[in-house]
Amino acid sequence: MNIVEPIRSKIDLERIETALEKQNLRDLLFFVMGTNSGLRISDILSLNVEDVRDKTHITIREKKTKKYKKFPINEKLKILIKRHTENRKKSEPLFKTIYDNRLDRHQAYRIINSVCNELGINYKVGTHSLRKTFGYHHYIKFKDIAILQKILNHSSTSITLRYIGIEQDRIDESYMNFIL
Helix, strand or coil: CCCCCCCCCCCHHHHHHHHHHHHHHHHHHHHHHHHHCCHHHHHHHHHHHHHHCCCCEEECCCCCCCCCCEEEEEEEHHHHHHHHHHCCCCCCCCCCCCCCEEHHHHHHHHHHHHHHHHHHCHHHHHHHHHHHHHHHHHHHHHCHHHHHHHHCCCCCCHHHHHHHHHHHHHHHHHHHCCCC
16 A cells, blocks of 8 residues: 655645645646545545535545535635536536546546656655645644544544654754764
8 A cells, every 4th residue: 555645845736835826726626625624535526516616614524534624715726616517507516527527536646646747756655645645734723632533533633643744853853863
């Protein structure tokens, strides 16, 4: 099993968003939705236009856990959603292919991986990096592991710290600052 990493650099995040925006709005939106919501890619790609258009919150039942989740849509997402859903039928998939099919996780992976390769971002990145990126930056900003554990639906704080890579950072730092 390949373990992917969060995108820790805000500069890299900005570079990825700029490159995706040049490609198309769909790719930018699913990337930003992942990094701003902490949703799994399966939950992002299952959204329809009606789930997000003119809404203040996104409400879903998570595919993996079957748990109910509701969270507010931030301003950055609202702007992208408004642009992306203009002149779209409310019942259609939010993320469609050029053939009018729902975008799938393999296509999403190729989009993210391709843009990261083009930009020279050489750590392990995949669709799950979006969720981990959300978790990492949420923790860095708020330092509240309990609320992040709840947002990500993890069973313990130690799982959450390991998931976002903070546990290893702490171990490395303790080694670097311990000299006899």
